[in-house]
Amino acid sequence: MGGAAQRCRRGAACGAAERHGEWGTGGGFLEGPSGEAFVSGFVAPHCGSITAADEGREVELYGWVGRRRDHGGLIFIDLRDRWGAVQIVFNPTNAPQAHAVASDLRSEYVVRAKGVVGRRPAGSENPRMATGEVEVTASELEVISSAKTPPFQIDDDTDADEALRLKYRYLDLRRPRMQQMLEMRHRVVKAMHRYMDAHEFVEVETPMLLRGTPEGSRDFLVPSRLHPGSFFALPQSPQQLKQLLMVAGLGRYYQIARCLRDEDLRADRVVEITQLDVEMSFCTEEDVISLIEGLWVQVWKDVMGVDISTPLPRLDMQESLLRFGTDKPDLRYELEIADVSEQLRATGATVLRSALEQGGVVRCLAVPGGSNLSRRELDELALIAKGAGAKGLTWMPGPLDKFLTEGEVAAIRTAVRAQAGDLVLLVADRRRKAETVMGLLRREIARRRKLIREGEWKFVWIYPMYLFEEDDQGNLTYGHHPFTSPWPEDMHLLQDRPYQVRARAYDCVLNGVEIAGGSIRIHERALQERVFEILGLSREKIHAQFGHLLDAFEYGVPPHGGIASGIDRLMMAMSRTDNIRDVVAFPKTQSHQDLMLGAPSPVDQAQLDELHIAIKPVT
RNA sequence: GGUCCCGUGGUGUAGCCUGGCCAAACACGCGGCCCUGUCAAGGCCGAGAACGCCGGUUCGAAUCCGGUCGGGACCGCCA
Numbered sequence: 001m002g003g004a005a006q007r008c009r010r011g012a013a014c015g016a017a018e019r020h021g022e023w024g025t026g027g028g029f030l031e032g033p034s035g036e037a038f039v040s041g042f043v044a045p046h047c048g049s050i051t052a053a054d055e056g057r058e059v060e061l062y063g064w065v066g067r068r069r070d071h072g073g074l075i076f077i078d079l080r081d082r083w084g085a086v087q088i089v090f091n092p093t094n095a096p097q098a099h100a101v102a103s104d105l106r107s108e109y110v111v112r113a114k115g116v117v118g119r120r121p122a123g124s125e126n127p128r129m130a131t132g133e134v135e136v137t138a139s140e141l142e143v144i145s146s147a148k149t150p151p152f153q154i155d156d157d158t159d160a161d162e163a164l165r166l167k168y169r170y171l172d173l174r175r176p177r178m179q180q181m182l183e184m185r186h187r188v189v190k191a192m193h194r195y196m197d198a199h200e201f202v203e204v205e206t207p208m209l210l211r212g213t214p215e216g217s218r219d220f221l222v223p224s225r226l227h228p229g230s231f232f233a234l235p236q237s238p239q240q241l242k243q244l245l246m247v248a249g250l251g252r253y254y255q256i257a258r259c260l261r262d263e264d265l266r267a268d269r270v271v272e273i274t275q276l277d278v279e280m281s282f283c284t285e286e287d288v289i290s291l292i293e294g295l296w297v298q299v300w301k302d303v304m305g306v307d308i309s310t311p312l313p314r315l316d317m318q319e320s321l322l323r324f325g326t327d328k329p330d331l332r333y334e335l336e337i338a339d340v341s342e343q344l345r346a347t348g349a350t351v352l353r354s355a356l357e358q359g360g361v362v363r364c365l366a367v368p369g370g371s372n373l374s375r376r377e378l379d380e381l382a383l384i385a386k387g388a389g390a391k392g393l394t395w396m397p398g399p400l401d402k403f404l405t406e407g408e409v410a411a412i413r414t415a416v417r418a419q420a421g422d423l424v425l426l427v428a429d430r431r432r433k434a435e436t437v438m439g440l441l442r443r444e445i446a447r448r449r450k451l452i453r454e455g456e457w458k459f460v461w462i463y464p465m466y467l468f469e470e471d472d473q474g475n476l477t478y479g480h481h482p483f484t485s486p487w488p489e490d491m492h493l494l495q496d497r498p499y500q501v502r503a504r505a506y507d508c509v510l511n512g513v514e515i516a517g518g519s520i521r522i523h524e525r526a527l528q529e530r531v532f533e534i535l536g537l538s539r540e541k542i543h544a545q546f547g548h549l550l551d552a553f554e555y556g557v558p559p560h561g562g563i564a565s566g567i568d569r570l571m572m573a574m575s576r577t578d579n580i581r582d583v584v585a586f587p588k589t590q591s592h593q594d595l596m597l598g599a600p601s602p603v604d605q606a607q608l609d610e611l612h613i614a615i616k617p618v619t
Numbered sequence: 620g621g622u623c624c625c626g627u628g629g630u631g632u633a634g635c636c637u638g639g640c641c642a643a644a645c646a647c648g649c650g651g652c653c654c655u656g657u658c659a660a661g662g663c664c665g666a667g668a669a670c671g672c673c674g675g676u677u678c679g680a681a682u683c684c685g686g687u688c689g690g691g692a693c694c695g696c697c698a
Contacts, residue, residue: 066658073655087658107648124656132658149649152630155659159631163690216698236698263697264620387622389694436694481698590691 041112048084052133054117059136061086062144064174065109066154068102075102078129079113079136082179087126087135088113098141108147108154108174114140162581166595169586181583184303185571189256191302192276195295201252201278204245206238208258213545216481218262228612234260237564240549242279243483243521246560247552253279256567265590268513268580270568272588278518279562285504285520288563289461292508292516295565296459303574306457312508314461325363325439327465330512331458333451336416337365337438340426343411349403351392355428362428363438364396366416367445370423371397377448384444385427390437396424432470443512454576456511463506468498468534475536480505482535483528483549484519485561498534504561513573518563525553 041062050059066078066085075090090102098113105111115138126132151168152160156177165172172178196203212219212233219233237259245253257277265271276295280287293310300306320329323336341361347353352362367373373381378395385393394400396412404412418424425445427437446452467486471477478484480503486494487502494501505519522528528550532542542550571583581587588594608615 067660069657069660071655071657071660072653074657075655076657076660078658089656092655121656124658126658129658135656149629153648157659161626161631161690163626164630166690213698218697239698261697264695266697267692269697383623384693387693389622433694440693478698483698589689591689593689595690 046083047079047081047086048130050086050117050131050134050136052119055119055134057117058114059117060112060114061088061136062112063110064154065105065107065111067107068105070103075099075105076135077102077105079111080174080176082183084130084176086131087120087129088115089135089137090141091137094137095139098138101141101143102138105143106147106149108150108171109143110145110147112140112142112144113138163589163595166581166587166589169596173585178582181571181575182585184575185567185583187303188299188567188571188574191299192254192256192295194302195298196254196276196278199252199291199294201254201280202250203255204250204253205255206235206241206257208234210235210241215545220260220262223611223613225611236261237275238277239481239483240546242277242562243549243560244552246279246281247555247557249281249558251281251558253277253562257564262592265588265592267578268569268572270580270584270587271592274567276516276565276567277562278564279560281558281560283520283559283561285463285506285561288518288520288561289463289506292563292565300457308457308459312459312461314463317462317465320462321435325435325437325442326512327462327507328509328512328514329460330443330446330452331460332453332456332511333446335365335368335442335446335451337363337442338415338417340364340412340415343415344408347404347408349400351394352400352426352428355391358430360429361431361434362426363434364412364416364424364426365438365442365445366413366418367423367425368419368449368451369421370425370445370449371421373423381425381441381444384440385437388437388440389433390427390429392427393437393441394426396426398423400426459508459510461506461508464502465505465507466499467501467503467505467531470499476534478531478535479503480517480519482531483521485522485527486531494530494534506563508563508565510570510573511576513569514566515570515573516563516565518561520559520561523553523557523559525550528553 041060044060044062045054047061047063050061061079061081063079063081063085066080069076073092077088077090078085079088090099092099113136115136117134117136119133120126120135150171151164152158152171154171154174156175158165158175160172173182193203209222209232212221212231217236219236221231221233224230224232235257238255238257242253242255255277257275259273259275260271261273262271263269278288278291280291290311293308293312296312297308297310300308315329317327320327322339323329324331325337339361340363341356344352344362345356356362378398382393396404396409401409412418412424412426413422416422416424425438425441427434427441429437464487466479467484467490468476469479476498485504487504490501503519506517507514508516522531528546529542532546568580568583572578572580575583577583586594586596588599593599
């Protein structure tokens with residue numbers, strides 16, 4: 001037994017599925033620490049790894065019972081583990097006892113089955129199964145653990161409600177697709193570690209309990225027991241710490257970091273994210289960009305065996321907003337947006353002209369072959385536009401026809417390159433709103449008309465970006481974050497035309513998913529203070545919140561920059577799902593609840609007392 | 620902070636717009652019996668939901684109205 005176990009341990013250490021034939025007789029009794037025998041399935045072969053090469057071999061398998069097909073005489077089951085599933089046959093004449101036990105098997109029972117691997121009788125192979133050429137004819141069967149009927153079918157095409165899947169996540173995660181996701185995620189992170197190490201980056205862990213900042217995203221707070229009334233904040237990102245590591249002279253830092261942001265969720269947002277966090281000294285944006293391009297090459301090669309060709313294309317952020325209506329464009333389909341504000345400056349269509357007169361814009365999009373869109377479909381599109389806050393949506397040919405001159409119609413159709421039979425959607429609104437709405441419509445049209453070329457990997461760098469943006473109230477705020485360096489040649493615009501100042505910031509977008517973003521940082525105290533001031537922060541505030549960083553900048557600071565790649569979103573893009581919860585093992589709902597654990601939950605009064613916290617009743 | 624969609628047996632849906640024919644239909648699953656080559660096994664039989672919750676309108680509500688809870692999508696927000 002010892003011999004078999006040792007061979008297998010070595011096998012386990014050297015990795016996954018490539019070690020057929022390495023295992024011994026499998027399973028069996030080992031001696032435990034207290035001297036009594038116990039069954040170990042750790043050394044047993046995997047259900048999903050049995051192949052025709054194992055023919056004639058006696059194996060002991062451990063797994064979960066999938067479907068049972070009981071013919072009265074013969075009984076078939078699919079025995080499943082993480083590696084896949086294999087068919088086990090129970091024959092009443094050869095092994096009456098095993099057959100009797102098999103008669104009482106139900107879905108999701110955990111069993112141990114012993115038997116001989118054999119080829120299936122000619123004609124009964126199952127080409128849809130990886131192990132479909134073979135089967136195991138059972139001689140022994142033991143039920144290790146019985147199971148209640150699960151609340152939903154454990155298979156890939158289960159259509160159970162997501163809330164139910166989250167409540168029973170441990171069952172949901174039994175589905176082959178979810179197990180493949182977990183394994184793929186592991187391989188992505190492993191490739192990242194390898195790559196960063198090979199480029200002489202050092203992984204440093206940063207604290208989870210930080211100082212809160214009212215800037216940026218809302219903090220998750222942790223009350224301090226020893227300091228009544230004071231709170232720690234959980235990291236939104238290790239941003240300042242990684243910059244300080246550069247001041248410390250580390251040169252190249254990375255971390256697979258957990259970050260928490262207390263914001264409202266979306267299909268592509270979770271509360272707790274994992275990011276590959278990177279910072280490096282004496283670098284330019286070109287260094288960071290080519291480093292990350294190399295990372296994608298390595299990850300795609302390691303995980304999917306796909307070659308990515310670099311350098312990747314780049315797109316100016318303002319151009320992206322104009323042409324695609326978003327700063328994370330999906331370039332797997334064309335559908336470009338056009339601005340027709342100038343062409344309509346004097347139009348007789350009052351809705352359009354008045355929007356322009358109020359400083360807005362008119363943007364449009366051609367729907368290929370869209371003249372056959374039904375009134376109902378158009379109403380649905382209008383509802384999307386309205387839901388996004390647009391004043392309205394119109395189309396051409398459509399309700400505005402009698403107000404538009406022939407020249408205007410022709411100019412619009414030319415601007416969007418509309419073909420005969422195309423419908424043109426028009427939105428007139430404030431610039432930012434028009435962009436958002438057109439971006440949503442563009443995506444919706446692509447989905448409905450199936451214009452997305454699945455299977456393509458469309459990477460693009462959004463670069464340059466801009467240092468400042470206008471917030472909802474029309475106030476100036478930062479585009480990326482307040483530590484981002486302006487372009488040196490745009491310095492003179494800082495005071496008077498801040499919105500035109502380009503930032504040394506870059507986002508990497510894949511198939512419409514933002515998979516990384518970063519910048520070259522400011523490393524001069526004076527410039528950093530100036531940017532804070534332009535952002536409207538008071539001296540006191542700057543000192544209180546960023547004093548440590550500014551102080552550090554007085555002790556010899558290397559120029560530095562970095563990037564962070566959200567692994568959850570990267571996984572989303574790689575596994576082509578548009579639901580981020582599908583790539584997280586234990587995700588929370590849109591309202592931040594863990595339906596399995598029942599978190600968040602009230603706590604004992606004693607715990608609150610210890611933390612000096614009094615609960616204010618909800619009004 | 621806001622807009623929209625959804626909530627019917629264990630699961631997924633139909634019914635809801637146009638209230639009574641719905642103590643509610645279908646499929647899967649579940650239970651029993653039959654069946655020695657199936658793999659979404661098959662055949663026969665069977666059990667299982669007063670329709671998220673509260674209130675209102677009505678002679679009468681799964682169906683209409685209001686509120687509430689839960690899930691989801693989106694705008695804002697997410698440095």
